[in-house]
Amino acid sequence: MKREIVLSVNGEEYRVAVAARDTLLEVLRGPLGLTGTKKGCDQGDCGACTVLLDGSPVASCLVLARDARGREVTTIEGLGAGGRLHPVQDAFIRHFATQCGFCTPGMVMAAVGLLGENPQPTEEEVREALAGNLCRCTGYGAIVRAVLDVAAREGGALHA
Numbered sequence: 001m002k003r004e005i006v007l008s009v010n011g012e013e014y015r016v017a018v019a020a021r022d023t024l025l026e027v028l029r030g031p032l033g034l035t036g037t038k039k040g041c042d043q044g045d046c047g048a049c050t051v052l053l054d055g056s057p058v059a060s061c062l063v064l065a066r067d068a069r070g071r072e073v074t075t076i077e078g079l080g081a082g083g084r085l086h087p088v089q090d091a092f093i094r095h096f097a098t099q100c101g102f103c104t105p106g107m108v109m110a111a112v113g114l115l116g117e118n119p120q121p122t123e124e125e126v127r128e129a130l131a132g133n134l135c136r137c138t139g140y141g142a143i144v145r146a147v148l149d150v151a152a153r154e155g156g157a158l159h160a
Helices: 024-029 087-094 104-117 123-129 141-154
Strands: 002-009 012-019 050-053 056-059 072-074
Touching: 024 050, 050 104, 056 104, 087 104, 087 141, 104 123, 104 141, 123 141
Parallel strands: 002 072
Antiparallel strands: 002 012, 050 056, 050 072
């Protein structure tokens, strides 16, 4: 049996019918059509589905959609403004921190979440914050450099 709930995603409210077991990932990619959030392992191990829930990174495959009611969900589509990339997205491009791109949305969202909580992280803190996001292509060096570059450039003035 499905029930209608209201979700706030990327600053917009959506009314959507969900079953009790529907995950936030399924609702984002399905009825809402926000396919930037990737489906990887479906077990919270790979980080491909990372979104921000009230500003903190979460594996959307582990969050029930109904538990996101009354909270703000930010997906990769919600970053940037006025046709401009978010500083983390821009840094990923400048530092060649993407290859196949499958992990990129989750990595970017984890980085944005980290920088929102800790605007001046150390390299070790960046690596720890990204540890739940798996990448098979880059080796992580460029990703870590991109995040540290944003921290140095933005000086704590970063917003999702």
